[in-house]
Amino acid sequence: xxxxxxxxxxxxxxxxxxxxxxxxxxxxxxxxxxxxxxxxxxxxxxxxxxxxxxxxxxxxxxxxxxxxxxxxxxxxxxxxxxxxxx
Numbered sequence: 437x438x439x440x441x442x443x444x445x446x447x448x449x450x451x452x453x454x455x456x457x458x459x460x461x462x463x464x465x466x467x468x469x470x471x472x473x474x475x476x477x478x479x480x481x482x483x484x485x486x487x488x489x490x491x492x493x494x495x496x497x498x499x500x501x502x503x504x505x506x507x508x509x510x511x512x513x514x515x516x517x518x519x520x521x522x
Contacts, residue, residue, distance in 0.1 A: 438500040443468065443475040443493075451503045452480040452491075454510040463504060464488060467519060478504060479519060490519035 443466070450463040461482035467490070468475045477492040497507040506513055 438503075441499050441501055443496070443499055444470060445501070446478065446499060446504060452478070453503060453505045454513055455497065455505070455507055456509060457505075458510040460506070460510060460513050461486075461489070477519070480504075488518045489513060489516040491516060 446463060446466050448463055448465070452460045452463060454460055461480040463478050463480050465479040465488075466475075467477045467479065475493045475496075477490060478496065479488050479490050481488050491506060491508070491513070495507050496504060498505040508516075
């Protein structure tokens with residue numbers, strides 16, 4: 437397995453996996469304020485026409501080059517909705 441990397445490196449298109457290793461989709465957006473070193477979470481979707489799932493940073497377990505692993509099961513991740521506006 438690759439070494440962990442910083443959230444600063446996450447890019448659109450990176451693979452998103454569940455805690456069991458199941459492919460959930462690809463990163464579509466990183467919700468962060470790099471200037472303030474704040475990482476709020478990621479958005480991902482499985483396919484172009486599917487809805488977006490928002491994952492708060494506390495559910496991001498591991499980041500390696502090209503991949504974000506969540507601390508959630510595939511079933512739990514499927515229940516996530518889009519990011520809520522504040």
